[in-house]
Amino acid sequence: MGPHALARRAAEALQATLREGVIAPGIPSRVLEGPDGGKMFGVLVVRQEDGRLGVLRAFSALLAGHWDVPGFVPPVFDREARARVEPVAEVTVKALRDRAEAWSTSEELRRLREDDDARQAREATEREALRQRHEARRQQRHLRRAQLLNTPNLTETTRAEALHALDQESRGDKAERRRWDAAQEAARQELAPRRAKAERRLRALDRLRRIVSRGFMKQLHDTYAITSARGETRPLRALYPHAEPPSGAGDCAGAKLLAYAFAHGLQPVALAEFWWGTPPASGGRIQGAFYPACRDKCGPLLPFLLEGLEVSAPRVFVPPPAPTPDLSILFEDAWLVIIDKPCGLLSVPGRDAALTDSVLTRLRARHPHATGPLLVHRLDLDTSGLLVAALDARTHSALQRQFLHRDVDKRYVALIDGPVQADKGTITLPIRVDLDDRPRQIVDPVHGKPAVTEWEVLGREAGRTRVAFHPRTGRTHQLRVHAAHPLGLGAPIVGDPLYGHADRRLFLHAETLSFVHPATGQRVAFTRAAPF
Missing domain, CATH: 1.10.287 (Helix Hairpins)
Structure with a gap:
């Protein structure tokens, strides 16, 4: 997956410039460091009137307090209209904010409280x-x-x-x-x-x-006129008929790039957007990694911009050919099966008709007359390691209760793409799905579900760190998010295409699994060493 090769090369050229330390005269790359520093950048490969290819560059919103930076396309809004609104808005809203702040810190209110x-x-x-x-x-x-x-x-x-x-x-x-x-x-x-x-x-x-701010925001949104590829122009707010546009709508890198290209008679060829600088507080962004356009701001905007332009069909995920013709069975009896799942094989069939091959599919072919098999838990497509499946409903329920009550011991081994300073610890970062970029997960202290991971360093090798994970909860992508987040290990797992950078595989393996056998009552343990 990922961007077109032309857009990727253009993005890598911009990343090389950012890596050199200077974005533009007077604006060093270090402005993108710190708690509020990171930003989305975009490149658009365009075909000029003479047929030659060129590259446009953009950043989301402002860069170091500037809308205009040499070498990057300008914003979409009408400058004169905005100049009539913005100064008054800033002064008025600041005065109201100062009044509220003055009263909230007043001696009278403090004494009353x-x-x-x-x-x-x-x-x-x-x-x-x-x-x-x-x-x-x-x-x-x-x-x-x-x-x-x-x-x-x-x-x-x-x-x-x-x-x-x-x-x-x-x-x-x-x-x-x-x-x-x-x-x-x-x-x-x-x-x-x-x-x-x-x-x-x-x-x-x-x-x-808030009321005054919303009023000024409507006026600011009215300074944006969006022109599509076919030349039709609409006010920004008309593209969000069911609600006011979210803050920052029209200021994303992709929207800026397309608007500039259409305004100057340039034919878009390939687009790519990537993050550079400190990750946001929610995580989910790694410097240099590519990301799709956001849904809340760009979801209604980009389809209109692209009307009249021939656009490639969305690429559909198709997993690589299954790495092994047969399942690797580590243990099997009349009640359950322990499988060593290879990287690249789905745990269960996907929704698409082309995604039928999976651990579960193969198990059912192996046990066509069993009331099961039923997987008790799952591993991501890119994760290898131990899975347990039940061959009947009673065993399945008993094992699921053990997972639910955290009576199952699991240990994963991963290779982290960077140094990890401490030797062990516990990560407690709540996680939820990124609504703008499924299936990616983000850290959200307010709406996220509790997620707990214990970890310990097993070794350090050539700038990478081998780590053992002991997940105490089972959230989607929990280990991958906890590794990549700045408040977790601060570096992604090697080969993670969602939270880091793609490699030949995701270096994450479910190495050990221990639980009470529902039929015998004895605790059993299984191990399959990581293949890396």
């Missing part, structure tokens, strides 16, 4: 102390009532008077709680409404800033 927090803390402490005191008294009364009822030599009058006194004590506790509640409500009414009013003011300032 502290006083009300202190009141709530006192109330909670006093409530618990009062509850414990009343509970102790209640238990004492309970014992005294039992003694009164079980003392035979008391007169009925004496017993009745004593029980009445206990009832009066109970009523006294309830009256004390009512008085305490009333006192707390009075204190609450003195502070809580004042704090609530102050908090409402802060929310109102934030809401006003």
